[in-house]
Amino acid sequence: MTSAVPAAPQRPVVAVLGAGIMGAAMARSLLRAGLEVRAWNRTQAKAAPLAADGATVTDTAAEAVRGAHVVLTALTDTTAVAAALTAASDGLHRGQVLLQTSTVGPDGAVELAQRAADLGLIHLDAPVVGTRQPAEQGALTVLLSGPEAARPVVEPVLDAIGQRTVWAGEEPGAASRxxxxxxxxxxxxxxxxxxxxxxxxxxxxxxxxxxxxxxxxxxxxxxxxxxxxxxxxxxxxxxxxxxxxxxxxxxxxxxxxxxxxxxxxxxxxxxxxxxxxxxxxxxxxxxxxxxxxxxxxxxxx
CATH class of the missing domain: 1.10.1040.10 (N-(1-d-carboxylethyl)-l-norvaline Dehydrogenase; domain 2)
Known part of the structure; x- marks a missing residue:
């Protein structure tokens, strides 16, 4: 069963799991927008430079997500996202919004939606269009599908990382298609x-x-x-x-x-x-x- 959507905070705390090309760039865009960011990467050296930009770089995924309103994943594939959620599980709480920006395909999106539901998370399938430069400029296009009631929670995040959001519907995997x-x-x-x-x-x-x-x-x-x-x-x-x-x-x-x-x-x-x-x-x-x-x-x- 899908968890109830919490009230939208004015300035959500965002946990960014994955600090590669896209994850690090999106984290910096969130920081420029004045949002609190906790960053984690399996190889911590990739996340470490974000500390100089104002992010809290954590040793574990569970530390990053604990108390966050939005968990943003920017990882290679379905397996990596699922592994990150497992690593974070001790810090997750029911009702958190998972903004899943990795390109995982429709099947992967459905699989991760079910994984999120099992953890009590609200899953938004949110692959992005754009590469390093638009990510660094906060000018991505975000493709979004999932429970529409969760959109107010992530609006400040979407505004920070993208110049446009395209709503693809509520069906799991619609944005990934x-x-x-x-x-x-x-x-x-x-x-x-x-x-x-x-x-x-x-x-x-x-x-x-x-x-x-x-x-x-x-x-x-x-x-x-x-x-x-x-x-x-x-x-x-x-x-x-x-x-x-x-x-x-x-x-x-x-x-x-x-x-x-x-x-x-x-x-x-x-x-x-x-x-x-x-x-x-x-x-x-x-x-x-x-x-x-x-x-x-x-x-x-």
Whole structure:
């Protein structure tokens, strides 16, 4: 049975479980908005820098969530979120709102909703659209589904981390289904950018000539220019890590198979990500899929 939704506090205390690229950025956005933040990460060294921004960095997940109004999870996958909730269980209390921002897919969202219910938590499926820079700027788009009565509790949190919230309904996993559609577009775009750069290189065409040709026209996009620049400048600092993109692409393909939909481009993107990851590019930005299209012996590693 779902727990009753508590009255909305004016300034909720937020426990952030997960201090990777997205979790740390969202924690800083919450702090800038004047909210009290407790941060925990399984590897504490990742969370430690948040102390300088004003967060309370805790040794355990249970310490982080104890007394918090909102528990925000920003972790890799369903397994990691479930493990964090288990680690936090001694500090959780009935009626807390779980704002689950990780991309876990529809099945994962339903599984975590049930896990939350078992712990007496109110689950909101809240995957976010955006990478490092919008997360650092508090400019994410939050996709939200779950009990609408819980929205007032998390409104200050949503306002701090995002510029827009898209309500997808109350059904568990509704927001996660929408997120997979968004991510299908993203992985196909990044694969298209990588393949254009690969072809230009293979044909002896200066890729900057191609980029200049389309710049400002209907074929141009900020994504094309930014991801191409990352490759050409050799700066593959992850805004969204390739290994995470591979995980999300597998979620897309699993959901598509269950729905009876064939996604040839997504399957090709997954194959490219797998080759790039095997070549050692998993922790780089996902545009490192570029290396999956280079001729053998030309990777440069």
């Amino acid at each position: 929408l997120k997979l559609v968004v991510n299908a577009w993203v992985v196909n775009m990044v694969g298209g950018v990588a393949e254009c750069l690969n072809l230009a290189e293979g044909l002896g065409v200066d890729p900057r000539t191609f980029l200049g040709l389309v710049k400002g026209g209907p074929l141009d996009s900020g994504y094309l220019q930014a991801k191409s620049a990352a490759v050409l400048d050799g700066d593959l600092t992850p805004s969204f890590a390739l290994s995470t993109a591979l995980k999300d692409t597998r979620l897309i393909l699993d959901a598509a198979a269950q729905a009876g939909v064939r996604l040839d481009l997504a399957a090709a993107s997954a194959a490219r990500f797998e080759r790039a990851e095997a070549a050692g590019h998993g922790e780089e930005d996902m545009i490192a899929t570029y290396f999956a299209g280079r001729a053998p012996g030309r990777d440069g590693d």
